[in-house]
Ligand SMILES: [Cu+2]
């Protein structure tokens with residue numbers, strides 16, 4: 001580990017971009033503070049008591065025109081900075097398609113990370129260089145925040161709701177990972193590192209991990225074990241809707257609304273099935289609140305996402 | 316320094332400060348604790364807040380000691396969390412929010428508008444008792460083992476998970492909040508109904524305008540804090556699911572309520588400071604405040620727009636990106652009137668006759684540090700920058716520049732400026748100047764390194780941290796030692812001056828406000844004959860500046876003191 005840091009490493013194009021905004025702001029601020037300090041000094045010295053500088057009164061119009069002048073100038077400068085800083089932010093709304101999805105569960109006081117191929121790690125996040133990564137995150141207890149300074153990103157991790165952050169790293173190395181939202185006793189220890197690796201090294205690393213079934217496969221086992229299959233794999237789907245191809249589609253609900261089946265919708269369907277009832281079905285699905293952990297929900301959701309209807313034929 | 320004797324000749328030499336004016340009006344404890352004199356209540360507040368300022372200071376001193384080394388080795392993690400929480404709660408609600416309004420506002424508002432007291436003198440005393448009761452709860456929390464939620468009380472940590480005295484701490488803030496509301500109501504009614512004949516709204520000193528606008532913000536914002544805390548307590552105590560998602564609640568709702576109060580609270584803390592500086596700078600520049608009307612509009616604009624920017628505290632909370640855009644834009648807009656104020660203070664110096672007594676030095680410090688704080692606020696209003704900087708030491712540095720560099724500097728400016736009015740004595744000028752300069756350097760020494768480490772990623776509320784940040788923490792802790800010394804000095808020399816300070820005349824600065832027209836210290840009824848006002852405020856004249864009478868002699872004396880260096 002380094003023993004001194006002046007400026008944080010930049011491990012993505014985005015990070016470098018943010019730094020340019022920072023430099024822009026630093027430039028403008030330096031100019032403004034320079035102006036204020038210079039005026040304070042110049043006036044302060046020139047008009048010190050007893051100096052010979054002229055003291056006549058100012059004509060009345062001076063005050064008003066000057067006032068309007070610098071109000072307008074400041075407004076323009078500030079709106080310009082707003083635009084300059086925001087333009088780049090707008091492009092980051094919405095993640096790249098086909099991003100590598102990694103699941104993050106925050107809990108007092110550790111980060112549990114699940115890769116889609118079933119590899120798990122704690123307080124460490126391994127990612128390959130050059131591939132867009134999307135972290136889908138949730139907390140099991142209080143609010144945490146997943147902070148990667150080298151990538152200039154931070155996102156609060158909430159209980160009860162998915163949030164996400166995306167990045168494409170372009171510099172290998174090991175960088176800080178912090179929890180940035182105060183979460184109790186060991187908040188300061190709730191961190192570790194992000195390891196950004198060359199694609200080949202990343203593959204090697206993956207292969208070296210204890211062989212686990214991929215997340216969807218684990219989800220499928222769980223689906224059977226928890227009894228979901230009893231209703232949802234039933235032939236003809238009279239009792240419960242077919243889950244094949246559900247992810248990303250639009251679902252008609254009993255109350256007439258139509259919603260998109262995204263990660264949050266699937267999660268809510270499992271924990272609060274009474275909230276969104278699918279049109280044409282009786283609300284008989286029990287809630288699994290308290291029975292399944294957030295990690296297991298990630299697995300179930302991964303399974304539902306990947307499921308294409310093969311169970312009909314096999315059962 | 317040259318000690319020209321300017322004793323008030325109407326009194327024998329050995330009459331103590333405490334026998335004159337309102338101070339001489341009773342010496343029993345009862346005469347203080349049951350007083351309805353706004354000036355005595357101001358003193359009660361000042362003593363109370365000073366005690367809390369030092370408790371909050373001790374808490375942060377322990378924090379800064381812990382942070383000298385990267386490991387968690389001086390206190391435990393739980394103790395550390397309780398220390399920074401205590402520091403935050405005390406400094407925000409038991410120092411900064413009431414600081415200038417409850418002490419100087421209380422003392423000066425009636426004097427500045429030519430009234431005999433506030434509109435509701437007993438309500439005023441009641442406000443102080445509420446603050447004390449709130450303070451008692453805080454002390455209870457401290458003795459019982461502390462609270463560890465951070466001053467922000469974020470749910471569901473505070474409402475479900477924390478094992479500390481959350482309820483008592485919330486009650487403390489809740490009760491003190493009502494004390495502030497009562498003061499706000501009192502100030503508003505007083506300003507509306509009790510102004511001296513001829514004192515129209517646009518003849519009010521800016522300090523009065525600041526007290527007025529801050530009072531409006533207080534009575535609109537503080538109830539929302541009370542609601543947020545009540546809901547949080549309802550969830551914690553009765554299990555009513557409001558913020559906890561496991562019961563269907565929304566933890567972010569708390570943040571909206573909290574910041575809907577706490578962003579305006581930033582202005583509750585800074586507007587009074589702006590008021591003070593707007594009094595001090597014209598007086599020591601001997602010049603009318605530049606752009607008086609615009610200064611008033613700026614105060615009003617800040618108070619109004621300040622209510623619509625709270626979302627900038629929540630850019631990474633999962634708030635909608637489009638909401639973020641709006642909050643970001645409005646945050647830039649609210650910075651404009653603050654910038655205007657800085658320009659106006661600076662322009663007031665133009666063609667002045669400037670002297671540099673301690674209040675002026677503090678006011679200069681204020682302008683510099685507040686500008687730094689305001690500009691770094693623009694960084695945080697920019698979404699991509701905020702994403703990196705929020706919840707790091709960058710934010711800590713930013714708001715300390717505004718709250719400590721700004722408000723506390725202004726508090727000390729006010730303390731020195733009106734010290735003679737309050738006590739009838741002058742403070743020792745050389746010491747005061749030294750403390751002012753020391754405070755300025757100590758402050759920058761403490762907080763500037765925090766910008767750098769914050770951007771580099773050092774999160775806030777960490778009792779242990781990676782070693783690459785150590786150098787900045789060491790600098791910061793060393794600076795804190797200097798700053799602590801600079802805060803302790805006035806405690807010493809001001810206390811000294813109560814007994815041995817040079818006697819001040821009624822108007823040692825040759826200032827124009829009505830408060831300077833009565834004696835120092837003022838009589839209980841403030842004015843023997845209520846003044847009438849015929850002119851705009853800040854009627855200073857820099858050209859061929861000659862002062863007559865006692866005021867001139869005082870200024871001459873302190874002037875010589877200044878120029879001997
Ligand atoms: Cu944390």
Ligand SMILES: [Cu+2]
Pocket residue numbers: 577578581624625627628
């Ligand atoms: Cu704010």
